[in-house]
Amino acid sequence: MLTFRVEKLVPGGYGLARTPEGVVLVKGALPGEVVRGEPKRKKGALFLEAPEILEPHPERYPKPLPPSADLPLVYEAQLPLKEALVKDALERIARLEAPLAPIRPSPKALAYRTAAQYARHPLGGLAYRLPESHELYPLEEDPLVAEPLAWALGVLRLWPLPTEEVALRGSLLEGKVLLGLIGGSPEALKRPAKALVREGFAGVVWAEPSPKGRFRGRVTPLAGERTLLEAFGPLTATVSVESFAQVNPPAMGLLLKEARGLVLGGKRALELYAGSGLLSLLLSPRYQEVVAVEISKEAVRRGEMDRKRLGVENLRFHRGDVREAAGLGAFDLVVVDPPRAGLSPEVRAYLKETRPREVLYVACDPSTWARDVGELAREGYRLAFARPYDFFPFTHHVEVLSLLRLGEG
Numbered sequence: 380m381l382t383f384r385v386e387k388l389v390p391g392g393y394g395l396a397r398t399p400e401g402v403v404l405v406k407g408a409l410p411g412e413v414v415r416g417e418p419k420r421k422k423g424a425l426f427l428e429a430p431e432i433l434e435p436h437p438e439r440y441p442k443p444l445p446p447s448a449d450l451p452l453v454y455e456a457q458l459p460l461k462e463a464l465v466k467d468a469l470e471r472i473a474r475l476e477a478p479l480a481p482i483r484p485s486p487k488a489l490a491y492r493t494a495a496q497y498a499r500h501p502l503g504g505l506a507y508r509l510p511e512s513h514e515l516y517p518l519e520e521d522p523l524v525a526e527p528l529a530w531a532l533g534v535l536r537l538w539p540l541p542t543e544e545v546a547l548r549g550s551l552l553e554g555k556v557l558l559g560l561i562g563g564s565p566e567a568l569k570r571p572a573k574a575l576v577r578e579g580f581a582g583v584v585w586a587e588p589s590p591k592g593r594f595r596g597r598v599t600p601l602a603g604e605r606t607l608l609e610a611f612g613p614l615t616a617t618v619s620v621e622s623f624a625q626v627n628p629p630a631m632g633l634l635l636k637e638a639r640g641l642v643l644g645g646k647r648a649l650e651l652y653a654g655s656g657l658l659s660l661l662l663s664p665r666y667q668e669v670v671a672v673e674i675s676k677e678a679v680r681r682g683e684m685d686r687k688r689l690g691v692e693n694l695r696f697h698r699g700d701v702r703e704a705a706g707l708g709a710f711d712l713v714v715v716d717p718p719r720a721g722l723s724p725e726v727r728a729y730l731k732e733t734r735p736r737e738v739l740y741v742a743c744d745p746s747t748w749a750r751d752v753g754e755l756a757r758e759g760y761r762l763a764f765a766r767p768y769d770f771f772p773f774t775h776h777v778e779v780l781s782l783l784r785l786g787e788g
Contacts, residue, residue: 382415382433388460390468390746392449392775393426403427407449409436410460440773445523446507446516448773454488458769461777465767468745473753473762480766483637486629488772492524493609493618494626496546496561496593497532504536505545523773525549531556534578541567543588548620550607551628555581557607557620562588565599572601581607584620594621598677606681612636614689616657617681623654627770634741634768634780635661641764641782642737645711649735651701651726652717656682658741659694659714666712669694672701701726709733715740721747731758738783748779755783 385394385408394408403418403425413434418425438456450457462482469475485491498515500506506515521532527549535545535558543562549555558580560568565585572583582603587596598621606617611625612632618624625631638658642648644665650658653671655678663669671694673679679698686694697707701717702725713735715722721744722730730738738755742748745767752762765781 380415380417382413384434385410385412385414388450388464388775390464390744390775398425401425405430407451408432409439409450409452412436412439442522444773445518445521446509448523450773450775452773454484454772457772458482458484461769461775462767464775464777465745465765465779468749469752469765472746472749473756475753475756475762477762477765480764482767482769482777483630483633485627485769485772486633489522490525490529491630491772492521492626493528493549493551493628494547494620494624495521495524495528496544498544499540499542503539505532508544525551527551527554527556531558531580534575534580538571538575540571542585546586546593546620548607548618548624550609550618552610552615553581553607555604555607557581557604557618558583559586559594559620560584560601561586561593565601569601572603576603582620586621594677606684611657613639614657614660616655616660616685619677619681622675622677622681625770630768630770631657634778637766638662638739638741638780639665641780642712642739645736647708647710648712648714649704649707649710650714650716651704652715653682653696654678654716655685656694656696658716658739660685660689660691662712662714663691663694667693670697670707670710671695672697672699672704672707674698674700704729705732710735712737712739714738717742717747719744719747722751727751727754730755734759734785736785740779740781740783742779742781743776745777745779748781752781752783760785 383396383398389395393404405427414430416427416430418427438453440451497505498508505518541563542560546559548557583601585599589596609618612635648666648669650671653673656671659671760783763784768778
C-alpha cells in the first residue's frame with residue numbers, strides 16, 4: 380500500500396504522482412491531493428483506479444457526480460487545468476511556443492449534455508457501465524444531462540424494457556428527446572415504443588448490438604420521429620440518436636461563431652470527417668465550392684436535409700472514407716474535425732502534398748492535435764490561432780479550435 384501526493388493532471392483524466400515504485404497514474408485524483416492505494420501494473424505503467432483520498436483538494440466538488448465525471452472540481456478551478464493540458468501538449472509534443480488564446484468556458488457547467496447512453500440494470504432502472512469493466516453503477520439522476528434528458532431518465536427508470544442499453548438524444552431548441560433501444564427484440568419492443576411516444580418521447584429506434592460500436596449494426600425505426608432540429612449558435616441542424624453530433628450545442632455554437640471569422644475565404648473548401656457538415660454549412664458563404672467528406676450514411680442523409688432546408692447550393696457531400704481525399708484535388712481551405720486518434724496518415728500526407736493555404740483544425744484530443752500540428756509546422760505551416768474550448772465540464776476532455784496558415788501570410 381502506497382501513500383503519495385498527486386503532482387499534476389495528465390491526458391486521460393489521470394493524476395500523475397512520482398513514487399519510489401515509479402510514476403503512478405491515479406484515476407479521479409486532483410493535483411495536490413494525498414492518496415493511498417495499491418497500484419496495479421498494466422500496459423507497462425502503474426495505475427490506481429480507486430484511490431483513498433487522505434487530503435482532498437480544497438476546491439474538490441462537494442456533491443455526488445456520476446462515474447463519467449473524472450474532474451470533480453468546482454467549475455472555475457477546472458478551466459486552468461484544461462488550458463494547461465493543451466499548452467503542455469503544444470510545447471511538449473508539437474514543440475511549438477505559439478500563443479494560446481484563453482480557454483472558452485461552457486455556457487453551463489451542469490445540465491449541459493444533450494446525449495447520453497446507459498445500461499439497463501438487471502434489478503431495474505438504469506446504470507452506468509464503468510469504463511473497462513462490466514460493473515454497473517446504479518443511476519438515480521445525472522446532473523450533467525440537460526433538462527429534456529433529465530425528464531427522459533425519470534420516465535425510463537419506471538419502464539422494465541427488455542433491452543440491454545438505452546441511448547438518448549435531446550434538442551434544447553425543441554425540448555424533445557429521441558430514444559434508442561439497443562438489444563432485445565425489435566418485434567417485442569414495438570408496442571412499448573409506441574407507448575413511450577405517447578408518454579412524450581419524440582421517436583424511438585431499435586439498434587442491433589455490435590462489437591464495432593454504438594449503432595454500427597442494423598437500426599430499425601419503431602415509432603415517431605427520426606430526427607430533431609437543434610440550434611448550434613449561428614446554425615440550426617438536424618440531430619438523431621443514431622450518429623454523432625456535439626452534445627453541448629451552446630458551446631459548439633460559440634466555437635462555430637469564432638471559426639467563421641478565422642478563415643480568409645476563397646474558391647474551394649473541403650471538410651474531412653464532416654459528420655452532417657456543420658462547418659461546411661457555416662463556411663459555405665465564404666467559398667464558391669464546398670465539399671464535405673463523411674463515411675456515415677445517416678450523417679450524410681441529415682447533412683443533405685440541412686443543406687436543402689437552408690438553401691445552400693454550393694455544398695456537395697461525398698460519402699466515403701477521408702483517405703479518398705487525394706482524389707478530390709486541391710483546395711484553398713481544408714477543415715478537419717477528426718476522432719481522438721487525430722488525422723490518419725493518409726490525410727496528413729494529403730495535406731503535405733496539396734498544401735492548402737489554410738487548415739482549420741477542430742480537435743477533441745490535445746495530444747494527437749499537437750502531434751499533427753507539429754508535423755504540419757515542419758512542412759511550412761504556422762499555427763496562426765489556437766483556443767481551448769470546454770464542451771465537457773467535470774471531465775478531463777477539452778476541445779481545441781485552431782487555424783494553420785501556410786507560410787507567414
